[in-house]
Amino acid sequence: MSYYPLISSGTIIEGSPEENVQSPIISIRQLGKSFQSGAGKNAVRYQVLKDVDLNINKGEFFILLGPSGCGKSTLLNLIAGFEKQTEGELLVDGQAIERPGKERAMVFQHPDASLFPWLNVRENIEFGLRMQGMKKGERKAISDRYIELAGLTGHERKFPRELSGGMKQRVQIARVLANEPDILLMDEPLGALDAFTRRVMQEELVRIWSETKKTIIFVTHDIQEAVLLGGRIGIMSIGPDSRVFEIMDNRLEYPRDLTSREFNLIQKKLQGIFQDDLYFHL
Amino acid sequence: MRYVRKGLQMGIVSWLLFLVLWQLFAMNSNQDYFPTPVQTLHGAIELIADNSLFTYVFISFKRVLLGWLLGSLLGIPAGLLIGRFKWLRQLVEPYLNFFRFIPALAFITLFILWFGIGEQSKVILIMYATLFIVILNTAAGVVNVEDDKIRSARSLGASERQILIHVIIPAVVPAFFNGVRLAMGNSFMAIVGAEMIAANEGVGYLIWTSRLYSKTDWIFVGLLLLGLMGFIGDQLLRWLGKTSLKRYGIAKETRFGR
């Protein structure tokens, strides 16, 4: 069974985004972002991102891989519209991003910081719909669907503090899906989970992606996770002046077998990139 | 054993021990200066008989409640605004950090000159005592609302007004609640001082004038009343927090040692 239009299972095809013929949903050109800290004479500029070029296609499960501090969250925040780039161009559906919008949803790394603890599971999931003025009955029909999709049935009336870490991330995912976004931005959403829960959630995520056909940009610093989940893997260089310097195409069939030869081949190849001395001088 | 544990839990053991220690200490002292629990009870009965006890408690409580309510009602919107707008915060922070070091009581003479010797000056004093604590707590609560919550709401399609009402205010409830609880304690301190200096009714007045008649038992009654009033007020607030504000996460942080 395959969810992905594979050419031949188990092969690795590397390619640049330019090879894609369809017009991308997100198009990033010469993008840069610097932060200024301090003021006056002591002001220091730190160029996190520089010359980032990247196209994301509609419906793809894109992985952004890189070590901590390289600027993955920064790039995601730019796409979400939480922050403004300092250089370059960032288009979604051909439009420059001005502000956050509900077509671009973010699943944050820390659910305790992003969920609303005074709302129960259902109320959290319905938050976006309620803000748009949708009636209670309509809201319930939609939240029911995503409660089920995220595997939260039976927990609707619990509050975030009564949930495990994995369940909280399910609530975050259901909360954004209920809002019907085009693009899901996920910032290391499984990073804080134990290995077992993490594995379960990884499988769930692939299932949710294949059922909803959303465009996903998934950030991780875990090579195995990168190979397990997505299609193309964008590899970022370490900061400052970080960019996406290589894109690896991963067309392994789902569900993926961690122990298979092909899986390990891709994983090794990625490991090789990060262990290479050259990586630190990119 | 089970009764002892239950008694400890409910604070009954503590109070029995308190009475015993008090009795022992008083028996070994000059009781004109340190009355026993029974003498204090007699004093309380005298005060009940001439109708002053309940009147005084009622009057002090009314002053505290009124000033505290007004101060809180004013402090919430002020705190929200100050927490929300950085320029406003920068503008008023020096004042807040200056005036909070002037105890409310220090203003009593001035307030009497400005607002008269009657109720008004006392209520305004309590309001002053309440206002700063509520503002500071509320504003700090607003500043501490996680960015991710606001960002979540924004990318889920909430407007700035909706973010204020549906994210910031609910998120600030615990901090605000902490503020009003602290302010309640402050209010009692302020009212007693005010009543000692300038009043002819109230618990503070009772404590102050009893000295003139050397009625230490009445002084003791007054002190116990203050503790009791504060305790009941706080319990009421906590109960309110636990029942109606439970979902905002207040129940768990309102008591230590549990």
Ligand SMILES: Nc1ncnc2c1ncn2[C@@H]1O[C@H](COP(=O)(O)OP(=O)(O)O)[C@@H](O)[C@H]1O
């Ligand atoms: N608001 C900010 N102000 C200043 N520096 C920032 C800010 N946000 C991120 N940075 C810096 O940008 C770099 C990349 O951060 P981030 O995007 O969070 O990395 P990652 O998500 O890959 O771990 C870090 O060096 C970080 O200190």
Ligand SMILES: [Mg+2]
């Ligand atoms: Mg990050």
